[in-house]
Amino acid sequence: MIVLFNKPYNVLTKFTDSEGRATLADYIDIPRVYAAGRLDMDSEGLLLLTDSGKLNHELTDPENKAYKTYVVQVEGVPTKAQLKQLEQGIELKDGMTLPAKVKRIPYPKWLWTREKPIRIRKNQPTSFIQLKIKEGRNRQVRRMTAAVGLPTLRLIRTHIGDYHIADLKPGQYCIVK
Numbered sequence: 463m464i465v466l467f468n469k470p471y472n473v474l475t476k477f478t479d480s481e482g483r484a485t486l487a488d489y490i491d492i493p494r495v496y497a498a499g500r501l502d503m504d505s506e507g508l509l510l511l512t513d514s515g516k517l518n519h520e521l522t523d524p525e526n527k528a529y530k531t532y533v534v535q536v537e538g539v540p541t542k543a544q545l546k547q548l549e550q551g552i553e554l555k556d557g558m559t560l561p562a563k564v565k566r567i568p569y570p571k572w573l574w575t576r577e578k579p580i581r582i583r584k585n586q587p588t589s590f591i592q593l594k595i596k597e598g599r600n601r602q603v604r605r606m607t608a609a610v611g612l613p614t615l616r617l618i619r620t621h622i623g624d625y626h627i628a629d630l631k632p633g634q635y636c637i638v639k
Contacts (some may be wrong), residue, residue, distance in 0.1 A: 464639050465495055465511040466625060470632035471576050474508060475500040486511070489633050498522050499598060506535065506576070507532075507619035508627045511635075521622070522598075528623025529563070529594045532603050533570055535580065537618035539568055539589050544610040552606045556599060559606060563594035573618070574632055579617040588615060589590075 467490060469475065475497050477487040484511075486497065495511040498521040512518050520526055548564045567590045582588060591612075593603055604614040620627055630636060 463495065463513045463515070463637060464493075464625070465490065465635050465637050466627065466630060467509045467511060467629040467635040468627045468632050469501050470511045471506050471524055471578060472503060474503055477534055482623075490633060490635055492637075501599060501619060502541060502617075505617040505619065507617075507633065508622055508625065512620055522526045527596045527598065529596055529621070530598065530619060530623075531621035531626075532591060533567070533573070533618045534591050534593055534603060536589055536591060536607050536612040537583070537615055538612050538630075539587055540591055540612055544621055545591070547610045548606060552609045554599070554603055554605050554609065556601075560595065560597055560600070560603065562606070563585060565592050566590070567592045572607060576616065582615075615632075 467486070473484045473486070473488070475486065477485055479485050490511065491513075494519060495513045498510045498512050498518045501507065501509050510521060512521070545564050545566065548562050551559045551561045569590060593606075595602065603617055607614045625638070
C-alpha cells in the first residue's frame with residue numbers, strides 16, 4: 463500500500479512525539495504504515511507512506527532515487543548565474559550536491575495559505591523557483607538556496623518521481639495502491 467499525504471507545516475514526520483508536537487498520527491489513521499523518507503517540520507507537501515518494508519527500501523534507496531520536485535519561495539530574485547550554480551551542483555559542508563533541475567516560476571495559483579505566515583522584509587522581494595533533486599540530504603534544498611544567496615522562506619514538495627500531491631489539501635491523504 464502507498465499513501466500520499468500532504469504534510470502541513472509544523473508537523474513531525476513520525477507518529478509519536480514525547481514533547482506533544484503534531485505528528486502523522488494526528489492526520490493518518492491507517493495502522494502499520496511508515497514514512498518512506500522524511501520532510502522537515504517546517505517544510506510542507508508530499509510525503510509517501512507504506513506498509514511494505516520492501517517498497518519503503520525501493521522508494522528511499524539512493525540507487526533508485528527518483529527526482530523530488532519542490533516549489534521554493536526564496537528571498538530575492540534569482541539571477542541566471544544563481545540558477546546555473548544550482549543546476550551545476552553546490553559545494554556544501556557534507557560535499558558536492560548532484561546537479562539539480564531548476565527554473566524560476568510564477569506564484570503558484572494552487573498554493574494554500576500557511577498556518578504561520580512566512581517572514582517578509584518590506585525592502586526585499588520574494589520569488590518562486592521549482593527545484594528537482596535526486597538526493598535527500600538533511601535540509602538540502604534550504605542549504606543549496608542559501609549557498610547561492612537565496613534563503614528559503616517556504617518549501618513545498620510537490621512530486622516524488624511519478625507521485626504528486628495533486629488536489630490534496632494540507633492534512634489530507636489518499637491511498638494509491
